[in-house]
Amino acid sequence: MKNTVIILLSTLFLGSCQSNSPKDYILFSGTISDAPLKEFRLVHKDGKGRFTVKTTADGSFFCDTIFSGTGTYRFSGLGMNRIDIYFTNGGEYNLKTNGKDMRNTSVLTGTSPNASKFLLTKDSRIKRLRGDFEEYNNLNESDFSAKATMIKENLIKYLDSFPGIPKDFAQFERQELINYHLLSLIRYQYRHGHNINEPNFRVSKDFLKPLEGVDYVNEEAYKHRGWYDELVEEYFELKADELADREGIDRYLAKLKVFGAIPNGHIKNDLLRSASEYDIAYTDNMDAYYNTFLSVSTSIENDKSITDKYEALKKLSRGEPSPVFTNYVNNSGGTSSLSDFRGKYVYIDVWATWCGPCLAEVPSLKKVEKQYHGKNIEFVSISIDVEKKRAAWSKMITDKELGGVQLLADKDWNTDFIKSYKINSIPRFILLDPKGNIVSWNAPRPSNPDLITLFNELNI
Template structure:
């Protein structure tokens, strides 16, 4: 038998090639840690924003001149909102998902479609939203129904949605299972909000639901991590449950509401839920708290999520720099409604009471009558009332129109870069309205001043003016 000689160098190269192919193959078949979101929104060029439903994740997606976009999303599974500045698409994303969103910006609702191997959840959520809108109809009429009619209407919505869910082809079994539980939580949450909504829409502020109306919430399990991660209605029910407990603690121990709420959250046995609710409240409310040190101490002692903790610690340190007596951050060259521009330094020599607001903000507009009253009462005192709008520059005409319509007084300014303005970011403003008081030397009196409707504002003015 003949012997075939082999070249040692060729053999070595061959072995290395085989090993490389094996490694590449293994890498390609490993678990994917991202979702792929792509699509084309015709007539839309520029940026899209993808934000998680719980607002813990946000990413800007760039679209080309033809409206096309594509990006990988690395975050925990959940519901997301894709916004093009005007229109909103609801998506469910998890690692390994691939979904393509297509629409014409000029006729968005009628042209919105989904493709890709995980398109079914997008189709379901689109149809779900339309069904809820159609069956709810006019909000005032819907929420002003009597208890029996309201309960039955919500049961009917749940039944219709479950039929859609069962008949939608291509949905993942895990999604179906979790969504069915979510539909039940949406029903329970609808019952839970009924008292406040009826009181508002029926103009009956003293309305109370009858005994037994909320019996279906009795015995609810508040420690279901999978449901917490999937369902915003379940999370809302949890928050309301713990707020009710914190209200009792606040009253019994004479604690500020935000301190009592954080104390209650520290007692949650499940780590994921505890961390999530602590972070959710702190990320949105730490800038408003009356006792920063106590609030942060409670948070830091109970949260075990290092990534969350780094975010809250950064906010805490920024807010410490805004304590009374420290120099105030400044704004420069803000557009003045009366013409020209205004900077904070132009107002030196007076106390400056700043209202950060926007034309689209309901709670901001609710403060207008009270602000007018305070302005009138203190017009001859050494205080300047300044309103800074965080409306976008493209909404300048809306800003001007509301000032004229509401006959707003004081110094009316438009921030240079809305929420991204240096002044807004320096004051760690997470929500509006936000009120700030600065002394004649440009030092902070209060970075979280009382709002005009709060009697404490006049007490503060009498102390310093």
């Protein structure tokens, strides 16, 4: 009897210890209605863990392998259909959402859910306070500054209205709201100038005074991502614009000089890497760009990457034979190849139906096509829309009355012609001579008067 009592007490004691011991993992379950796919991604925003969340036939899911601890996580489906939620280590959470519109339908319950409630409603609150995006950026400096300040103060009060949110989370999000405010001030110059069709528009010095005194080389905050890393990049790009204006140099070269002078090695090399992915394909002087990059970079990996790009792009110099395309679907019927246009100059527009900047060039492109109708030049538009969007592509051509030769690339972004020209952003315009040689692998856009100047130089 005595032994039985001892065993019973021991069992109760062990059971008590096990039930009271803290969990070092997070439980995440829920139901996703109308889900367009069966797998979703859950990513710790500090890069501490990535998880695949699989749904069952009824849209339910359960994830019990989250060992990456407390923090903000991004839960995402296709494209921009995603939400941010906050988990605490040892917590249990349940999500109910519509898989096609997670941003506006998500409800998270569980352990201390108020941090997530703030994250799930922050964007919609910003949109309500801001109003129409274009009208917001059309405001004059004074009115924009006043409204941006109002938005910041309102959002901070909104954050403070959530009781019981973790102190570290509240502190980080408060700073994020300040970063968002500063970022909107920096971006106003470009956005307002674009809206009023004045690309050289510059704000007054007083408008940018709130940017003074900010620490733009905080490596820890930069690695934490959020709006701080965007703020840092935009701030140094602003300084590059000022340098380009002051010294009359190529903007892309100015970026290298400004980025290269950043005292923090990690931030410097990360910004240099990001810039080089695109800018070397657009700079006016590729040789100068390449040599300047190597002089300021302290990353062997970056140096190798830029060298590979430089050597590949040199093969696209003026006078070199153009890469070719063969048997692309022609919206007018049949197929077309680059060789079909031999004997004429060929102005190629690489675009897609979902590309806003591409569609913005359509009126100017139509105007240029009309101006050069019947002359020794062919206007060819190559869409990189995926095959399943073929009907939408064809419909847009009809609806917008697009002219020229309208072709569909055979493998969207992975098309050999697109890859050969190192195209990683659109629109891109290419000009070839009647022999099929390159005149410019980065020709001026139709909206740029330099295009007509170039055509005149070639006596087209």
